[in-house]
Amino acid sequence: MADPDTDTDDEPAPADAFAALSDPIRVEILDALTDHHRDEGLAPIGFAVLRRRVGVRDSGRFRYHLNQLRDRFVERSDDGYRLTATGARVAGAILAGTYTGSVSLGPAELDSTCPFCGTTAVATVHDGQCVVSCGDEHPLFSWHVPANATRDATLAEVVDLAELLAFQAIEQALAGVCAQCYDSVETTVGDPDEPGFRSVCDTCPGRLVGPISFPLLVDPDVAGWCRDHGYTLREDHVWEFPFVGEDATVEPAGDDADGELVVTVAIDDDSLTATLDGDGLVVAVDEN
Numbered sequence: 012m013a014d015p016d017t018d019t020d021d022e023p024a025p026a027d028a029f030a031a032l033s034d035p036i037r038v039e040i041l042d043a044l045t046d047h048h049r050d051e052g053l054a055p056i057g058f059a060v061l062r063r064r065v066g067v068r069d070s071g072r073f074r075y076h077l078n079q080l081r082d083r084f085v086e087r088s089d090d091g092y093r094l095t096a097t098g099a100r101v102a103g104a105i106l107a108g109t110y111t112g113s114v115s116l117g118p119a120e121l122d123s124t125c126p127f128c129g130t131t132a133v134a135t136v137h138d139g140q141c142v143v144s145c146g147d148e149h150p151l152f153s154w155h156v157p158a159n160a161t162r163d164a165t166l167a168e169v170v171d172l173a174e175l176l177a178f179q180a181i182e183q184a185l186a187g188v189c190a191q192c193y194d195s196v197e198t199t200v201g202d203p204d205e206p207g208f209r210s211v212c213d214t215c216p217g218r219l220v221g222p223i224s225f226p227l228l229v230d231p232d233v234a235g236w237c238r239d240h241g242y243t244l245r246e247d248h249v250w251e252f253p254f255v256g257e258d259a260t261v262e263p264a265g266d267d268a269d270g271e272l273v274v275t276v277a278i279d280d281d282s283l284t285a286t287l288d289g290d291g292l293v294v295a296v297d298e299n
């Protein structure tokens with residue numbers, strides 16, 4: 012445990028970072044810097060020009076707020092000020108409504124049916140969470156979407172985006188990185204009796220829970236086999252893949268399996284067998 016009095020780590024705590032953004036003028040400064048970089052690239056902007064753009068007359072007051080953003084969000088050079096990489100990300104997130112938006116849409120019927128009961132799939136967005144289920148309340152899909160991605164979009168478009176973001180998050184988790192906070196995460200596949208793909212972040216509330224077929228769908232060889240059988244994540248909803256709704260067959264990879272699982276999935280009369288290591292990475296694929 013670090014003693015707070017002697018702790019020399021000068022990395023600001025997350026709460027301090029958000030406190031630096033607590034005044035609307037500071038958010039407007041990030042906004043003005045974002046506009047500047049969009050037009051002028053990475054070149055710094057002078058103090059007086061930036062102050063006029065933000066529209067603060069009192070130069071001392073403006074300098075005070077600008078200084079609160081240094082050095083984490085804004086850096087200063089002889090030529091003026093510019094966003095740090097962190098500042099650019101935070102400005103993007105604020106503009107995307109990540110920290111303020113609370114969007115609700117729907118319910119609306121999708122051009123898709125539930126694989127469990129055949130009724131029409133229904134999508135809603137509530138408080139930024141995109142949820143697809145059916146009339147019988149079978150859960151088909153759930154993932155969060157940033158507020159600005161829902162502006163001017165149909166619910167069907169929001170669902171497509173949410174699926175894209177979810178599968179990007181699966182790929183990042185398989186690479187050992189949390190898609191929300193970029194801290195390292197571990198992934199697990201359960202055991203043959205209770206298979207399932209799972210990744211829970213220790214640092215943030217990011218969590219991924221899905222069927223054992225999810226890590227298969229992001230493997231290039233499995234995705235290619237699915238494409239040859241008429242299914243792609245780009246064209247089809249994830250719950251429409253024949254083996255995602257029904258259970259895939261899961262067996263241990265042998266007596267000395269070391270957590271590896273052999274998963275067999277079928278489309279029409281063809282089947283494919285994929286071997287997953289304990290983290291969910293596909294290590295071998297065999298078309299049967």
Ligand SMILES: [Zn+2]
Nearest residue numbers: 125128145149
């Ligand atoms: Zn259903």
Ligand SMILES: [Zn+2]
Nearest residue numbers: 189192212215
């Ligand atoms: Zn995280």
